[in-house]
Amino acid sequence: MQDISRDLLMQASKGDMQAFEEIYRLASSFVYSVALRIISNADEAKEVTQDVFIKIYNNLRRFRFRSSFKTWVYRITANTALNALKKNSKEMSRRAADYDVALKAKDDRATTTQAIEMDDNKKLLSSLLDMLNPDQRACIVLREIEGLDYKEISRALGININTVRSRLKRAREALLAHGKRGDRP
Amino acid sequence: MNCKKVKELLMTDYVDGELRPDIRSKIKEHLAGCSDCRTLEEALQRKAVEPFRNAQKVQAPDIVWEGIKDAIAVPERAPVFIIRRPAFSLAAVAALIFLTIIFARPFFISHGPVTEYVQEQAEFFAYLDTGANGFVNGEDEGIGTAIEEYFL
Known part of the structure; x- marks a missing residue:
């Protein structure tokens, strides 16, 4: 996300709509991108x-500028997107709880190797x-797509750095496991 | 550094650039001599890191800003009453009720001025009803409408 000056924030906080629109212009790509990647649904990402x-x-x-x-x-x-995902998508929660079922479903559709060759990333x-x-x-969206470091992710999600580390590790183990299945002849 | 520790760090701090330079160098040395860990590192990069780093940036559609503008154009209703310290407010209300009861008690229990006034009014209406005041309470004198009867 691009830097936003304190002056611009102060102006917007006094009700200056032009200043707020400029903040939107600087931050909306980050917000929409994170929401879209977390929720995987364009309409819900717009709402978020x-x-x-x-x-x-x-x-x-x-806002008192105690944090950035x-x-x-x-x-x-992150909170709004995660809440929307957890609230609106019971199916997603079920899939997350039953990881093996999800892997099998994906195997039926396309292997990872084939998927890499897809034009549409x-x-x-x-x-x-x-x-x-x-x-x-x-965690993966904030780290890999948005480039936040561990400290920023821990603050964004309100968790400690070791939890960030363990979530990233488990996520990568899952992705590797999925990739291995995709490599099978 | 053993393979277990290297693999642990490969999955997180190494690929994320969170390691101190000296530890990173030790891992690189280990990778140069360990094909098992090197295979893991390559697979990790190919399957779990690079696909995300090639992700295209997305822009929010224009309709989103339109929706935001519409939503914030409607001013938030200002709260009518804000209780900043609920515990103190509650105690103050309880004290007020207590004092009201204490001071009002004599008026209701004894024959104070209020009771006397009510009694006087009751006697006055009873007096009117007897016709002693010169008004006759007969049918001829009334307007004879239902509304009048209602008020009587």
Whole structure:
């Protein structure tokens, strides 16, 4: 996410819509991208993006710069997207709980090797993210796609760094296991 | 550094660039001499790291900003009453009720001014009802409508 100046934030907090629109322009790509990767549904990702910016607008005047604005946005985005995923997608939770069932379903559709050859990288990403439970998925999205470091991820998700580490490890083990099945002749 | 420790670090801090340079160098040395760990590192990069790093950036559709503008154009309803310290407020309300009961008690228990006033009014209406005031309570004098009867 691009840096946003304190002056711009102060202006927006006083109700300046142009300043708020500029904040939206600088941060919306991050928010929408994270929401879309976590939820895997464009309509819900739009709703989450909208919710996140309405929360930012309504709470900006109470923001005291004790933490960075970026961290605050990361946290609101991750929480809102994860809540939407957990609330609206019982099927996803079931799949996450039964990882083997998910692997088998994916095997029937396409192997990882074949998927890599797909022109549409979106399908590959979506297929890989589908292998992960919501918490692992959030960690992978923030780390691999958005490039946050462990400290930023821990603040965004409100968990400690060792939990970030273990979620990433489990996520990668799952992806490797999926890849091995894909390599089978 | 043994293979178990190397594999542990490969899965997390090594691929994520979170290691101190000296530990990173030790792992690289280990990888140069261990084909098992090298295979894991290559598979990890190919299957669990690179696909995500090639992800395209996505932009939120214009309709999202339109929705946000519409939502924030409707001002938030200001709270009518904000209780900043609920415990103190509750105690104050309880004290007020207690004092009201203590001070109002004599009016209700003894024959205070309120009781006397009510009694006087009752006697006055009873007096009117007897016709002693010169008004006749007969049918001829009334308007004879249902609304009048209701008020009487």
